Amino acid sequence: MRILGIDPGLRRTGFGVIEASGARLWYVASGTxxxxxxxxxSERLKVILDNLREVARDAHPDxxxxxxxxxNKNPASTLLLGQARGAALCALADTGLSVQEYTALQIKKAVVGTGHASKEQIQxxxxxxxxxxGTPAPDAADxxxxxxxxAHCAPLAGRLQALAPEILSPRTRRLRTGRLIS
Known part of the structure; x- marks a missing residue:
């Protein structure tokens, strides 16, 4: 499976492409x-959109x-980051890719083993x-x-969904309990 990872940002958007087969991982490409x-x-968002669309088309991720x-503590920064993410999501959707989202805590824990890892530890x-x-640049490393x-989480989620889709379905949880449990 070929995976395209994105670290969105309005000034710098990192991308990284890997191949995964079981527990084995191979580097394909990365950049900022x-x-x-x-x-x-609007022009800055278009730069993100156009470049990520090109990366996705060239890398052929699954x-x-x-x-x-x-x-963030600064609402304006959070809003701008959300707009950069929106441009990235549109680029990926335009190339037909579904996107799975992970929190910074989940990513750090999956890669380093602790959710409070530094940028250097991730690199x-x-x-x-x-x-x-060599050591990848911070945005590409992210x-x-x-x-x-x-690559680590998707196979488990797929197996859980195949084993018990009704357990994982929010609709089923709502019907059983009368309220949605997240």
């Missing part, structure tokens, strides 16, 4: 889309994973897990970590 700051917001938005573990010769998280 640097968005010019002097442009209007699945995509993206980091979820977290609530070191991504380098180790993918047997890279995107690769997102793809690695998906």
């Amino acid at each position: 889309i640097v968005v010019p700051a002097g442009q209007p917001l 699945q995509a994973a993206m980091e979820k938005v977290f609530l 070191v573990m991504v380098r180790h897990l993918l047997a890279l010769d 995107a690769l970590a997102c793809a690695i998280c998906h």
